[in-house]
Amino acid sequence: MAISATIKNPLTIIAIFAGIVEVGSTTVLPFLEPDVQSVYVWFLMIFPTLLVGAFFVTLNRNHKVLYAPSDFKNDSDFVKLADNKVENLKVSGSNKFSV
Structure with a gap:
């Protein structure tokens, strides 16, 4: 590993x-x-x-x-978090964050 x-x-x-x-x-x-x-x-x-x-x-x-970028489904969600544009963060079933 x-x-x-x-x-x-x-x-x-x-x-x-x-x-x-x-x-x-x-x-x-x-x-x-x-x-x-x-x-x-x-x-x-x-x-x-x-x-x-x-x-x-x-x-x-x-x-x-x-949060690492790999914790998100796509890169745009990570960028939104970095830019303070996220209002509510939801956890999806695949253990990845989505906006």
Whole structure:
């Protein structure tokens, strides 16, 4: 399976980034000094929470940036969304957006 076939929107990129950061950070943890470990653990707990919070703030303020052109039936629907000409967005049966 090609990577481009699985990455379809920014949420996937955010999830991949968060996963790589968490796995890498957890791998480094045993090699840190004990007094630094407590601060590092707090970072590991707070960072994903802030990342999810930033994602939802973006989602609430500018939801249209999360749609890829491939999410639409045709290119003109994507252009309408980009130009703020969409009044109501309907989901069709083929899991593609239509205007």
